[in-house]
Amino acid sequence: MRLLLIRHGQTPSNVKHLLDTAEPGPALTPLGQRQAAALPDALAGEEIGALFASTLLRTQLTAEPLATRTGLEVRVRRGIRELFAGDLEMRGDDRAVETYLTTVFGWAAGDTGRRMPGGENGVEALRRFDAVVDEAAATGARTVAMVSHGAAIRMWAAVRAENVDVEFASTHELLNTGVVILSGAPGEGWRVQEWAGRSVGHEDSAPEASGPAGESVDDIEDDPPTVNA
Template sequence: MGKRTGTVLAVLAAALAAVLVLGGCSGPPQPRTITLTLIRHAESEANAAGIIDTTVPGPGLTEKGRAQAQELANQLSHNRYDGVYASSMARTQESAAPLARELGREVQILPGVREINAGWFNDKPGSVANSPYLLAPQAWIRGDRTAAIPGSIDGNQFNEDFTAAVQRIYDSGDTKPVVFAHGASIMTWTLMNVQNPRDELMTDHPLPNNGRVVLVGNPTTGWKMVDWDGIRAF
């Protein structure tokens, strides 16, 4: 074997060894990170009447709510969301429709992000029922997922349903989806699942109509809250 041939073989052997080392060090591909925006619906007829209504499909938007939905679409259409989702409730679908039109997209329905069933407190004045209705969700975010709303679900069932809906969004391939959902469901799921929760936000800064929460992450490595209705989370 000539000196040149030996040099070439040595170089090839070194290259092969490097490939094998790199191949052995490389793990499975990292899950992609997405930006998930959760928006509470605009003013509904139940909001205007001051009652809790978690029936499906439930009441739609008021005239004021329809104007709010269009105003939000005008504000957010430049964000280039690649997926628009809403719950199975009329008020979220009507809230999502103007933005979907601006983006040239269809509203996709996800029952799992519907409002938390109020059980015994359904159709009661919000001034009377809101506090007891939210007792169980507040327990869920503190870690007691077995607490149940009287006549309704516990935290395990709620989290399972909402998380499955988020997984479906992630599996669609969207990288910047927007989801129109509900005040209690957005606040509760966010604070149950993000790595940087601020539990006091649920009581100190409840989401208003059109209020939104922005998260980054994925279902595998977890979520971080970036913004809670204008309050930066970092």
């Protein structure tokens, strides 16, 4: 199966650098709407047979143009929503972002028992995402698109893809409507084929260290942090 994991378009909380993970969440900014509108052409070469989105409004709005182009129903599933920020919800200060990142990439490194303050642990986060991937595989579609969230996509790919690890996921950007393309199947394993337009293993330049939404780590240190939500 070919699995397209798509980050949603830009939201006001992205602009304000907030950890915004609660349902239903904000809609898209005008830029986010344009990003969503550009997806069908960007993915025109993909024969998408099933389309999923999370329960957060921003992913459903991002999926709408793809649904219109393909004629597919958007299957809304809670399992691929963003990693819950818990007690950090709607914070954008450096301490909150550091705690969120440390927890998320701790899960990606194998410390799945660690719990987000007031939120879920890595076992729970992986279980819910896996369940939707399993459902997608069961559709029989050769290519499935899922509109999800930056931290969730990067964490899941780092854990489940055999050719991507936590170092890769934490240092490669995934901006709004960025796409991670994997091939494989549940129970058989996954490999990342492309990450935000680049073939994995054929990078032509060194990666830039980045935070959960793909912003430069230098920007996190020098400017208000950008977060995934």
